[in-house]
Every structure is written in structure tokens, then in C-alpha cells.
Amino acid sequence: MDVALSTLLSPIILFFALGMAAALLRSQMSVPEAIAKGMAIYLMMAIGLKGGVEMSKNPLTTEVLLVLLAGIVLSFLIPLIAFIFLRLTTKLDQVNAAATAAHYGSISIVTFVAATEAVRLSGFDSGGHLVAVAALMETPAIITALFLASRGGGGREKPVAGSEQGELVREVFLNASIVVLVGALVIGWIAGEEGTETVRPFFVDLFQGVLCLFLLDMGLSAGRGLRQGWRQLSVMTVGFGLYMPLVSACIAAAFAYALGMPVGDAALLITLTASASYIAVPAAMRLALPEAKPSIYLTLSLGVTFPFNVTIGIPIYIYLALLINGQG
Amino acid sequence: MDVALSTLLSPIILFFALGMAAALLRSQMSVPEAIAKGMAIYLMMAIGLKGGVEMSKNPLTTEVLLVLLAGIVLSFLIPLIAFIFLRLTTKLDQVNAAATAAHYGSISIVTFVAATEAVRLSGFDSGGHLVAVAALMETPAIITALFLASRGGGGREKPVAGSEQGELVREVFLNASIVVLVGALVIGWIAGEEGTETVRPFFVDLFQGVLCLFLLDMGLSAGRGLRQGWRQLSVMTVGFGLYMPLVSACIAAAFAYALGMPVGDAALLITLTASASYIAVPAAMRLALPEAKPSIYLTLSLGVTFPFNVTIGIPIYIYLALLINGQG
Amino acid sequence: MDVALSTLLSPIILFFALGMAAALLRSQMSVPEAIAKGMAIYLMMAIGLKGGVEMSKNPLTTEVLLVLLAGIVLSFLIPLIAFIFLRLTTKLDQVNAAATAAHYGSISIVTFVAATEAVRLSGFDSGGHLVAVAALMETPAIITALFLASRGGGGREKPVAGSEQGELVREVFLNASIVVLVGALVIGWIAGEEGTETVRPFFVDLFQGVLCLFLLDMGLSAGRGLRQGWRQLSVMTVGFGLYMPLVSACIAAAFAYALGMPVGDAALLITLTASASYIAVPAAMRLALPEAKPSIYLTLSLGVTFPFNVTIGIPIYIYLALLINGQG
Amino acid sequence: MEKHLRIELIIERMAHKRACRVLEAGGMTGYTVVPAMAGYGNSKRWSRDTDLSASGDMVVIISIGDEAKVRPVLDQIGDLLGAHIGVVTVTEVEVLRPGRF
Amino acid sequence: MEKHLRIELIIERMAHKRACRVLEAGGMTGYTVVPAMAGYGNSKRWSRDTDLSASGDMVVIISIGDEAKVRPVLDQIGDLLGAHIGVVTVTEVEVLRPGRF
Amino acid sequence: MEKHLRIELIIERMAHKRACRVLEAGGMTGYTVVPAMAGYGNSKRWSRDTDLSASGDMVVIISIGDEAKVRPVLDQIGDLLGAHIGVVTVTEVEVLRPGRF
Numbered sequence A, B, C: 001m002d003v004a005l006s007t008l009l010s011p012i013i014l015f016f017a018l019g020m021a022a023a024l025l026r027s028q029m030s031v032p033e034a035i036a037k038g039m040a041i042y043l044m045m046a047i048g049l050k051g052g053v054e055m056s057k058n059p060l061t062t063e064v065l066l067v068l069l070a071g072i073v074l075s076f077l078i079p080l081i082a083f084i085f086l087r088l089t090t091k092l093d094q095v096n097a098a099a100t101a102a103h104y105g106s107i108s109i110v111t112f113v114a115a116t117e118a119v120r121l122s123g124f125d126s127g128g129h130l131v132a133v134a135a136l137m138e139t140p141a142i143i144t145a146l147f148l149a150s151r152g153g154g155g156r157e158k159p160v161a162g163s164e165q166g167e168l169v170r171e172v173f174l175n176a177s178i179v180v181l182v183g184a185l186v187i188g189w190i191a192g193e194e195g196t197e198t199v200r201p202f203f204v205d206l207f208q209g210v211l212c213l214f215l216l217d218m219g220l221s222a223g224r225g226l227r228q229g230w231r232q233l234s235v236m237t238v239g240f241g242l243y244m245p246l247v248s249a250c251i252a253a254a255f256a257y258a259l260g261m262p263v264g265d266a267a268l269l270i271t272l273t274a275s276a277s278y279i280a281v282p283a284a285m286r287l288a289l290p291e292a293k294p295s296i297y298l299t300l301s302l303g304v305t306f307p308f309n310v311t312i313g314i315p316i317y318i319y320l321a322l323l324i325n326g327q328g
Numbered sequence D, E, F: 001m002e003k004h005l006r007i008e009l010i011i012e013r014m015a016h017k018r019a020c021r022v023l024e025a026g027g028m029t030g031y032t033v034v035p036a037m038a039g040y041g042n043s044k045r046w047s048r049d050t051d052l053s054a055s056g057d058m059v060v061i062i063s064i065g066d067e068a069k070v071r072p073v074l075d076q077i078g079d080l081l082g083a084h085i086g087v088v089t090v091t092e093v094e095v096l097r098p099g100r101f
Ligand SMILES: Nc1ncnc2c1ncn2[C@@H]1O[C@H](COP(=O)(O)O)[C@@H](O)[C@H]1O
Pocket: D010, D038, D039, D040, D041, D042, D043, D044, D045, D046, D058, D085, D086, D087, F028, F029, F030, F031, F032, F033, F062, F063, F064, F065, F101
């Protein structure tokens, strides 16, 4: 619980709260788009490098490979479950339910970072390969969602004018977060601890500070999204944004238990599964399912699930990880 | 005088001079707007955090509260005096005089930072609550100016089409610098020295370097403003930009003397009062007094008063602070 | 050879490769233009400051002045040679050949940085005045190219409508890279080691990390340029992009030999001469020779010569520097 | 067929929300705001790079609608422009999917 | 003399390459893409600053050509707009250097 | 009533100041410059993201004036375009507050 409190009062979360408060009070302040995009790239480079350096210290074991596989399976699976819940409990149509489900199958890298920190503060270690898991979990969810949307005529028969063979595949598998995350991971792996020594001041020492600025901006976005979009969200939809992470977390905990993952790694896999995307997937949805409404899926993911996860969720996920290790 | 010289030759001032020189020689170089805005936010976060951490070390005393109050009173008061000087000595009409007066009642955070550094080099301490004073002094001046402009029909009877209840209030009280400065101050206060440890490399170590880049851009802006705007400034108006800071400084010195402020704090209060805004107030004036001419108030504040303050002004203000402490 | 390999596997080069790969695979990812421009300014400030601080440690000798002069002569000379090669071996017309030649006479500051690092890793020192050489070599090449383009009616008789006296001169001699490089050099010189102490964390410690992000973007640009522009490049033109650096290197080596330059300095002068511009010169060409095709000169310089230089070229140039010092 | 009009309004960035509210209140079905980077008027130049406060920035607002809706909105805009800079042009245009306006 | 038309297409940034391909395939000799920063439609507002994913951003595509080329392209664009947002206006314009279109 | 014309000039960013000087010298009362982010012409594409030097960037210059002023300026612009890329369209528009042009 101490961890929970010190997480809540960490500058990162406080800056998120500041941004959200400013937006809800209708301040006009904003972080320039270019800065936000630049920080997003920086954060992914830093995370990737760190994961790669960690991975370079140990050989690739079967256990690691199994965890990677589990991540992929979870990302394919979660949207199915999310879709069913959405269709049964909310009034979202097929396309909007599928698009929203995609977000919950994919991941949020900032939530991942916050969990990494909380895990460290709780006195546990975590492996660098979880970064690779994060990268791998970004996209399978999108594929499931496209399948769900197209079932029963939700999709189009002939391609949109001007669309190009492979365009969507490139957008989905080569979007900025995957390119940078996987690329930096491989570079960290090749260069190792020693080779990345000179870039430590930039990628390691500054990380927490940049995160503060980034979360200020996320708070502003989330707050503005909520203020403008909440009318489009029914109570049941908001409820989904709160219980779905817990559902995902339980499923992931089962996987982690089956694989015998140590506490730190398990907590991170659970967090990844419970987190929802708000950068990569919304962009992909605009191309793949232009009929779906961003004001629903974005508001839900960034305005409801993200704040829930970084405040209440992460302590729960660590507790779950302790539980499956018999330490709960 | 050593301090004066080492201030003059510090990289920060030299980069400002470089920018100014480049602009006056009509170089086309520029710092992207997004970068400048990003740096402004960074600087205010860093200043706020630092002030908050300082404040967390001591309890809030009546003395501190009195200094905060003094800042507010000064910010309300200075525009009145500035307005009278402008109307008596220049040909500016009521609206332009009021708009310009608002700038001199508000503050410049970069001037504040330069003074903090000079105070430190002179061997004095200063309290973190001066950052709070800076935040509080941003806006009262605007209110005085609006009152001055509306006296005798300068204002409009009915609101502009499309203007919204509270729009101006939000712009004035929730502009970026206030939100970030106050927000970061509170966060620094809550998190304390220990809680902000991980963000020190970003917000403390980099501060001086980022300031260099920011001042290069300020120099470019000031130089371009001067080159394009000097024809609109009469000799008397330029004169105002040079003597007004001194007038403000004397008034602030009286306040500091009355409150028995120590040298460092007094020097900073005097500097804040003597400094003029060139970011927050110009933006507010565009909404509140669209008829006033930016080429007058911006050129004066950024092109004349700012360079005066950071070169000649600050040593004078420190000297004044020594004087009222009987050490002059 | 060890040096060559460790250069190849340094994060900097690996991020360039990542960017290039992403672009060739047609990923849509991009670094915002404002961030790229901001980083370019940062890098030049950092390089300039470092060079200035180095120069402040030693008095200006005749030897140093002779090296500066050599740089200027080389920058005037190389475009002539490049132009002759282009006209003899490729089908480029006069204007395009002149514009391309200008790029090869000017310099690439990133190549210079990579060489500085490689020289250091090889165990040699280099003088801060080489940064001044870099700044001085930026522009003479443009003058030679304009002369070459105008010979025999390639130029216009009367000035373009709207063009202004001195406009081109300002663009060429006061472009961002020269202003910042020379300005920061002078500031570093004035402030010295001690005066720049407070800005070290920003300008020194972060340098390598920022370079990684910048090279990721350069890789993206180079890759996209290649993908779109390679059809416009004949085999002979691509060949020029590969052998011309070597030709330049040999000429520079002769100069370095004549001046008796030590290994480190010689390697850097050779690298500067062998490198080709892809930021300052393309911009100047748009004003000076608008008829020339950017898809030729940019693709060649950024897509062919830059990758050649940072991978294969630099080890060769260091070897040449050893050779003329009798250590080959 | 109805005639469609395209309003183009060049106005200070700081004041653009006021113009947007006028368009919304007037019943226009949509508008798009495009940022400008420089300009000239009244023998003064402005540019994003000359002004740290960005208080001189202008934007271009484009709004398309049918004539019946556009005319009354133009009067409202005229009122707004009593206080602000603002260059307003109206062009007759052909539209695809007229149903959406 | 030929009549020249100016197409102005407001479309999602994410989808703008599709529109560009339609214009290229239709034989238009050129187009220029301008980024927007905010907008309103269908009683929803968007703005660059509200959306980290930039998935709501719109762009304005301007393309000028002679009438013979523009007409068939407009049909293709109509097809694209079945799936995407898109506000399309066509204006009659005079051009300098008509040879280039 | 006077006829007002809207000039729209798409030109290289590097050269836009030349065009601006032509407009000022020709007595236009104002213009606004809007940055573009991508484009296509002459079977080449450009985009802000492909070119570190930004040397390929284009801008759109909008300038409104009455016909008597615009016509002679167009000739001057034609001269400028001998050397530079440039797509120029002229549209007849209605303006609010005609007095300001
Ligand atoms: N005739 C015009 N055509 C296009 N833009 C204009 C025109 N007049 C003014 N503007 C824009 O409006 C801004 C303010 O104009 P002014 O109030 O005349 O100084 C200028 O800087 C331009 O951006």
C-alpha cells in the first residue's frame, strides 16, 4: 500500500493530474504536437534500448520465448472477450465495438513504464524481454478487431478508392512505435551495456523527467477528450473501461501462473494485458475502420482506462502477481 | 561589479546577444515555434518544481504570506504608475498605454531566473516562495490595465460576437505559464526533495543549457521585433522602456524594506517588479484589447526592457537590495 | 579495423540504419520537422561550444591560421574538380552539375562528428580549431558553383522579380549553421572551460544521445529520398557519389601533408573535405539555382555519400592521415 | 439546385475561437482551421518566428455551407470584426455530396 | 480558352494518401497538401491538441487542373468518400501559365 | 461595386519572400502565408518528412485585393515564376468590409 501511495504521489502521476485538471477547468494551454510526438519517439527509444541491454545480458531461453508467445496469444484473444462484453452490455454497434476492442487488446507503453517503476519500488526485478513482449502485443489485437468488424458484412466488399495493396499492413506492422521499440531493442542488444554507455545520460538519466512532461500532455488530452466526449459514453461503456482491465488482468495472471513467471515479470505481463492503446491503435483504426467513432474509443482508453490503471490498477496487478507466486 | 561582468559574459547572455546580432544582420535562421514553446513549458516546470521543493523545506510563515501579498499589490499598482507616465510623456492613446502598462505590471520569468543566478553568484540565498510570488504577479496587472482601458469609453459596451462568458478570465488566470508554474510548485511541494530525485537530471542539470537555446531564440525575436518595430517607437517611448524598470524597482525596494526582506529575496522581488512580460500578457491583450498594437508593447518589452534588465538592471537591483539591508 | 567495426556497431550508425530500413520498407513513421530542426541547432551549438572551449586553451598560432586558410581554399577548389568529373562522366547539364558540385565542396557536420569520435577511439587528439575550419568550409563552395553555373549563359541576365540586393549573400553567409556554429564557437572561446561548466550536462552529456535520434531521422530521410529518387540517378552519378569523396580526401591529404598536420587534425580535415552538405547547401541552391533538381543533389549527398562516409569512408580517411604522418 | 458558398476568414489565432462560435451558433455544419505562418497587412509584417508570444499569429478558417445559412452568418462575422482583424471572402463553389451541408 | 477548376478536399490526415493516389491516378498534374489544426463537423470538434494519436487531424488538399481532367477525378473521389470524411468543393479559377496543367 | 480577386500562389518556401516583395511592391494591402506539408507535381512527390534541408517545402500565399490592383501584380508574378515553381490561381470573390482592400 505504501507503494500504491508513493506511486500516486510521484511527480509523474501528479503531472498527469495537473494536465487533466487544467483541461477540465478549460485552460487553453497546450504542449505543441511536435514536442509530444518527439517525446513519444524518445520514450520508445529509451525503453527499447533498456530492454535490449537487459536482454543482451542473458541468453534467450525457452522460457523467454514462451512469454513472448503468451503475449501474442493474449493480444489476439483479449479483443474477442472485450468485443463480447461490449456487444452484450453496451449499445455500441459492431464496428465501434470491434474498434474499441482492438484498443484493449493492444497495449499502453506509459502504463508499462509506470508498472516497471512500481515493480522496482516494491523490491522486485523484471526482465528486459518484457519490452519485446510489449512490442509484440501492439498489433495482433488489430487483426482480431478487423476480423470481428468484417463478420456479417461490417466490412466493405471492394477496396476504398486510392487504397493500396499492403498499405494497412504497413501501417499496422511498421507504425512508429513498433519500428522504434523493436529497432531500439535490437540496437541495445547488439551494442550491449558498454556500447550504450555514451547515450546513457540522454536515454536513461532524462527518462523520468521527460515522462513528466509527456504525462502533463497526456493529462491535457485526456481531460479535453473527457470534457468533449463524455456525453457520447453511456454508463455501461464507462463501466467497461473500468472492469475490462481487471478481466484482462485475470486472464493474463492465469497465463503467468501457467508459465511460472516470477513476480516482476508476471506483474508486467498482467499490466500490459490490462492496458489499452491510445496512440498506435487509434491511428490504425482511422485507416482500417474509418466508420468507427474516435470520440468513443479514444475517450474510453485515454480518459477512463489509463487513469484507472496508473492509479488503482497497477497495485492490483502487482498483488495478482504476488498471489500467483504464492506470496499474496 | 565582478558579478555584473560575469553575468554579462555568461553563455546565456552571450547567446541572447548572438540571436539579436543575427536578427539585426537579417539572417533568416529561426528556432521552430514548437521548440520555443516546448522550452518555455520546460523552463516553467523546472522553476516551479525548484521553488516547490525549497518551500517544502520550511513551514509557511506570516512573513512569506506577506511577501506574496506584496507581490500582488505591486502587480496591481505598477500598471497605474506606468499608465500615468505613458500618458504624460508619450503620444500613446489610452488603449495602447493601458496595454503597455499591463506588460510592466506583470513579470518576465527569464529575467527572474537570471537574477536568481546573479544573486547566488553574489553569495546570497533566496527563498523558494519567490517563485510563488512570480506566479501571483503575472495577472493582477492585466486587470488594472483592462480597467484603465475601459475608463471613459475605451472599452466596448456590448461583448464581441462569439465571445464567451469567462473566456477572458480563463485566458488570464489559466494561461500556460500560470498553470505550469503553480502546478509544478505544488507538485514540488508535495513530492519534496526526495520525491523529485529521479527528475533532477532533466529539470535541474539541463536547466542552464536549455536556457541558452531559449535565449538564442529570444534574441532572434527581440532583434527582429526591433528591426521591424523601432520606427513605431518614439524616443520618449523607448525612454519609458529604460526608466520604468528603475521606477518599479524603487517602489518594490520600498516594499521590501518595509517587510524587512533579506538581500536575496529583496533582490528577486525588485527584479520581478522591474521586469516586463513578453509571453503571457501579449497573448491576453490580443483577446482583451485587440485594438492595441503589439508592435508597440512587444518591441518595448522584449526589445528594450528585457535586454536592459538582464545586463544593467539586475546588478542595480541587487545593489538596491543591499542598500535597504544597510549593506550598500 | 577494430575501430571500423566498433564505429559500424555504434548506436549512432545503427539508428541511421534503422531509419533507412524503415523508410525502404515504406513505414510511415516520421520525426516531426520541428524536432529535427531543433536537434540540428542543438548539435551545432554543442559542436561550436566544444570547439571554442578547446581553442580557448591554446593561443592562436600561425599553424592554426594556415589550417583555416587551407579549409577555405579546399572549399573553393573541390567544386571545380567535382564539376569537371560530373560533366565528363555523367549526363547532368551545367546547372545541375554546378549545384551538385557545391554540395561536395561544402561539408557535413554529422560526418565530422562521427570522424571526431572515431579519431578519439583510435587514440588520437584533435584541435578545437577544426570546428572553425568546418564553419569556414560551408560557403566558399557555393560561390564557386554559382560562378560555374553562370558561365556561358547558365545564369540569368536580370535579377528575378522580387529578389533583393544581398538576399542571397545573407542566405549563404548567415544561414543557421554558420550563425550557430561560429556564434557558439566564439561564446565557448570567451566563456572558456569554467564559464561553460553549468551548460555541460546539456551540451556535452546529452550529445551522443541526441545524435542517435537525429541519425534515425537522417536515415528516414535518406531512405525515402533513395526510394523516390533513385530512378533519376544514373549508374555514373551514383558512382560519382562514391568516388568523389575519395578524390577530395586525397587532395585534402596533400594539403594536410604540406602543412605537417598531426594525425587527428589531418583526419578531420580530410573528412570535412570528403563530406558533402545536405542541409545548408540544398537550401541555398533553391534560391540561387532554382532550376537545379533537388532529387539529384540531395539523393546523391544524403542517400549515397553520407552513408558511404560514415561506414567505409572515415576509416580510410584516418588511414590516410596516418600515412602522411609516416605511420600508415 | 442550391448554391453553395465557401467562407474564408483570416483572423488572429487568439480570437479564432470567437469566430468558430459564431459559425457554430449560425448553424454552419462545419469548418476547418488552418494555421498561417506569416503575413502582411497595414504595412506591418508578422511571422511565427518574430514573436515568442505567438500573439500575432493568424489562422485561416474555411467553412462551406448553402447560401441560406451562410448569409446570416456573414452579418454576425461582420460584428465580430468590429473588434478584430479579419479578412473575409465568400466564393461560390460546387460541392460533392451536397446533402451533408 | 480552357476552363480551369480548383479542387479543395478536406479529409482525414490518415487517409490523405488515398486521396493523393486518386488524384495522381486520375492524371491531375499536381496537388498540394496543407495541414489543418482544428475543426468542427457533425457537432464534434477536433483539435491537434486534444488527441495524442493525431488520429483526428484533417488536411486540406488543393489541386488545380483543366476541366476535362477534373471531372472524371471527382467521381473517383466520391467513391473514396464513401468510407472517409471528406468535404469537397470545386471552384472555377483563372490560372497563370495554363500550359503547365 | 468593385470586383475583388483572390490570388492563390503555391511557391517554394525558400522563395516565398520574393513573391511577398512582389505583392507588397505591387500595392496589395495584405497577404497571408500558409505552410504546406506535402505535394506532387511533375511526377515528383515531396513531403516535409523526406527532406532534412526543408528545401523542397512549399507554401500557399493568399492575397485579396481589388481587380485594379491585382491585374498588374499578376504580370510581376509571372516574371518571378520564370525562375521558380509556382502555381497561381485567381478567383473572383465577394468580400466583407471592401474598404480595407
Ligand atoms: N488583403 C489581404 N489578403 C490576405 N491576407 C490579408 C490581407 N490583409 C490582411 N491580411 C492578413 O491579416 C493580417 C492583419 O492585417 P492588418 O490588420 O491589415 O495588419 C495580415 O498580417 C495578413 O496575415
